[in-house]
Amino acid sequence: MIQATNNFQIIGGEHRGRKFNFPDAPGLRPTPNKVRETLFNWIQFKSSNKVFLDLFAGSGALGFEALSRGARKVISIEKDSGAFKSLEKNRKNLRSDKIQIINTDALDFLSNKTTQVFDFVLLDPPFHQKLLEKALKRLSKGGFLALGSQIYIESEFEITDDFLNQEISQKIKINKQKRSGQVHYCLIEVL
Numbered sequence: 001m002i003q004a005t006n007n008f009q010i011i012g013g014e015h016r017g018r019k020f021n022f023p024d025a026p027g028l029r030p031t032p033n034k035v036r037e038t039l040f041n042w043i044q045f046k047s048s049n050k051v052f053l054d055l056f057a058g059s060g061a062l063g064f065e066a067l068s069r070g071a072r073k074v075i076s077i078e079k080d081s082g083a084f085k086s087l088e089k090n091r092k093n094l095r096s097d098k099i100q101i102i103n104t105d106a107l108d109f110l111s112n113k114t115t116q117v118f119d120f121v122l123l124d125p126p127f128h129q130k131l132l133e134k135a136l137k138r139l140s141k142g143g144f145l146a147l148g149s150q151i152y153i154e155s156e157f158e159i160t161d162d163f164l165n166q167e168i169s170q171k172i173k174i175n176k177q178k179r180s181g182q183v184h185y186c187l188i189e190v191l
Contacts, residue, residue: 013068022059030059050119110138136167
């Protein structure tokens, strides 16, 4: 059953003000409005007409925000069946064919080699499960990233150059980094 407190609101773009509900699910913590606003301020002049991959989509807050702000396409990956159904319902309510929701494990999705390169990857996995490290390795080795691709990361620890160099084979740099409460978030770019 969806509780009234489980919702988020789009904060900018075409669908600004639209509210979306989502179910309770283990590890699900939607990106707060303040953090989403900061992220989309960081990328506001680069995100229009770009292709986004929203791994560990959860509530869909990041992917739907990207869609609202002019993304050409958003592919959202969510393993939890309840969260997936909620994402699908929200997609249908928007009547958008620019967002695709896939009900699979994010690491399984990343295990398949692809010809699809993403301009932006939204990476907000459940904390304390080493999923961030595994996802970064698979993104790097699977051909999902190209020169100029950017990865947004939310984590329970500060992201450092040393950490990234252990997980990503491409040359990268941290463009922006902040903290909100217990959540660290940053934007990195493939060079």
